[in-house]
Amino acid sequence: MKASVVDGYPQGNKMKILIEGTDPSQVNALRRAIMADVPKMAISKVMFTLGVNQDNNRGEIFESVNALPDEVIAHRLAMIPIPTQPDEGMSFPDECANCVDLTEDDKGCPMCQVLYTLNVQGPSSDSDEPYRVVRAGDLTNVSDPVFDISEEMKSIPITYLAQGQFLEFIAFATLGRGRDHAKWSAASAVTFQPQNEAELKKPKKASVLFDLDLKTQDGRSIDAKLFTNKKCTDIATVLDLEKALHQVGEGTGRDADFDDAIVLNKVDGSFVFSYETDGSLAPEAVFNLAIEELKSRFNDLGEDLERAFA
Numbered sequence: 001m002k003a004s005v006v007d008g009y010p011q012g013n014k015m016k017i018l019i020e021g022t023d024p025s026q027v028n029a030l031r032r033a034i035m036a037d038v039p040k041m042a043i044s045k046v047m048f049t050l051g052v053n054q055d056n057n058r059g060e061i062f063e064s065v066n067a068l069p070d071e072v073i074a075h076r077l078a079m080i081p082i083p084t085q086p087d088e089g090m091s092f093p094d095e096c097a098n099c100v101d102l103t104e105d106d107k108g109c110p111m112c113q114v115l116y117t118l119n120v121q122g123p124s125s126d127s128d129e130p131y132r133v134v135r136a137g138d139l140t141n142v143s144d145p146v147f148d149i150s151e152e153m154k155s156i157p158i159t160y161l162a163q164g165q166f167l168e169f170i171a172f173a174t175l176g177r178g179r180d181h182a183k184w185s186a187a188s189a190v191t192f193q194p195q196n197e198a199e200l201k202k203p204k205k206a207s208v209l210f211d212l213d214l215k216t217q218d219g220r221s222i223d224a225k226l227f228t229n230k231k232c233t234d235i236a237t238v239l240d241l242e243k244a245l246h247q248v249g250e251g252t253g254r255d256a257d258f259d260d261a262i263v264l265n266k267v268d269g270s271f272v273f274s275y276e277t278d279g280s281l282a283p284e285a286v287f288n289l290a291i292e293e294l295k296s297r298f299n300d301l302g303e304d305l306e307r308a309f310a
């Protein structure tokens, strides 16, 4: 198996990787490892402050009621991408050396959890603002600064606070795996498809497609110039062509005129693998961690088999 990043990727958190010399079952194992096995951080426990607060300066009363139930806020917090640093040596709560012998309630230490606090009040009663939006950026990280919520995620809204309302809590982020809960899933839209090469078989009839004036993702015209010696092998371009071909395919009324002027030929044993991370981990890191997970699993399996046959 040989893997290489497709030209032009990663785009933000999106990734495309060409995997060669393999078969669908191996690529699917990788896909499942990315979805279910790659560990990442997510908020998994929240302790809300309930009650009534009096503003010290003004004597105004704020109550811990707000538009969303606590469970929904906890769920929204779980979905916020928490920067995951595979090299920081965070432990899973169940495997943490400091906490392994403690009871469930006492578990949790700097080795296995990251703490965030939030304390926000709605607008005061003489304010013109009818409400205030609480955002991910309002979370204060009280652990290592490497776990600060990243700039691009700070605008994620959590809830609204009206006048006289406050929201206060401590949130604990822990390392987990997607197989236990989707909040720990490192990437979404994990898919793969066979690698194709496009062949221009009938240049004249292909004008049915070329005349539609379609563009590739990077803004080039879809026309004969994409082909060299009637072949197009560039992966991103072939994917754009594949999409464009739907405009002249069955059911479009153009398929008879087009007459399969461009065909896609499968490259044996090669797949284009795509996914998008939620921003907790870099796209490259997700792929490498998935390979590590698979490696360790098959090592374990190897050892088990040796024992089974001994």
Ligand SMILES: [Zn+2]
Residues within 6 Å of the ligand: 093, 096, 097, 098, 099, 107, 108, 109, 110, 111, 112, 113
């Ligand atoms: Zn611990």
